[in-house]
Amino acid sequence: MAVSLACLLLLLLALAAYGPTHADAAKMKVVEEPNTFGACASLQTFWYKYEFCPFHNVTQHEQTFRWNAYSGILGIWHEWEIANNTFRGMWMRDGDSCHSRSRQSKVELTCGKSNRLAHVSEPSTCVYALTFETPLVCHPHSLLVYPALPTALQQRWDQVEQDLADELITSQGYEKLLRALFQDAGYLKAPEESESTQEGGAQGLVFETLESCSKAHKKLSKEIKRLQSVLTQHGIAYTKPVETSSSEHLGSKIPTDRTAEQLLGNPGLLGNTL
Structure with missing residues (x-):
């Protein structure tokens, strides 16, 4: 039955509700922090003690008397x-x-007579593999995703399956829609947005059409005008942008390198104005 997984998820989610959030945990990173879960599993070897706390973290403690x-x-x-x-x-x-x-660590859930951390290894540098045994996943259907979803997402999945059968979507589109569904269910994280480029650069930008490129250029031009206005308000001189043939085609002005350097030269000033 899928009840086993539902029970496991409810148990772990209930424990997580009383512990720190993922964002808090990412900031914390203090091994000696008191454990508020009460459901952690540990494994001790000759050299190390490992502890796995569901929806919290995995820790390792070296069992030696070395100073470091x-x-x-x-x-x-x-x-x-x-x-x-x-x-x-x-x-x-x-x-x-x-x-x-x-x-990083990957924790595999396997059938066992009791809840225990059964095995820990390091198959590749800095990547660890843990095996957590629990009777809650012993049924062959206990780890199925579909039964664990709320009704609305199950119906959404049904429609995706139907669209695939009717050849309204490709197999690639099918996988993409399922991933989005799992993200909405909270089982997967959405891809993180690319980090802001350094020194005002536009590294890694990809434009599929001229229209998308033009829209992006207009957006950047608007931002440049705003920054120029900020400099003007503070009486800071700057070099006006030089219009090129490509900018004439897009209907906007492109700043010179000197302009960009001046616009980005005082982030503290701009930050106080935003």
């Missing part, structure tokens, strides 16, 4: 891994720094 013995976070709750309508594992990301990257 390591104790840290191997990952903070991020999202489920879903494949073939099945919960395949829990991803814990954004752990402590490790060789210019963050540590």
Whole structure:
């Protein structure tokens, strides 16, 4: 029955409600922080003690008397891994720094007589694999995603399946719609927006059509005018943009490198004006 997974999710979500949020956990990263979950599972080996707290984090404590013995976070709750309508594992990301990257862990849920952390390994550098045993997933259907969804999302999934059968969407579109559905259910995280480019650059921008390029250019031109207005209000001189043939085609003016340098030279001033 799917009741097992529903019970597991309700239990873990209830525990999460009394603990810190994902955002708080990402800021915290303090291993000695008192555990408020009360449902963590631990595994101790000769060298390390591991602790897995559902929807919170995974920690590792080195069991030695070295002055610099390591104790840290191997990952903070991020999202489920879903494949073939099945919960395949829990991803814990954004752990402590490790060789210019963050540590991360994947927790696999398997059938067991009791709730326990059964195995921990490091298949690749800074990436850990944990096995958590629980009787709640022993039924063959206990990890199916569909039964765990609310009715509205189940109906939405039904429509996606029907559209695929009617060849109204491609298999690629089908996968994209399902991922969006899982994101709306809170099982997957939406792709993070690209970080703002440094020094006013526009790295990585991709324009599929001339229209989208023109819209983006107009938006940037509007922002430049606003920044110029800010400089004028504060009596700061700047070099006026030089119109080029390409800007004439788009109907806007493009600033010179000197203008951009002046506009971005005092972020504190601009920040106080926004």
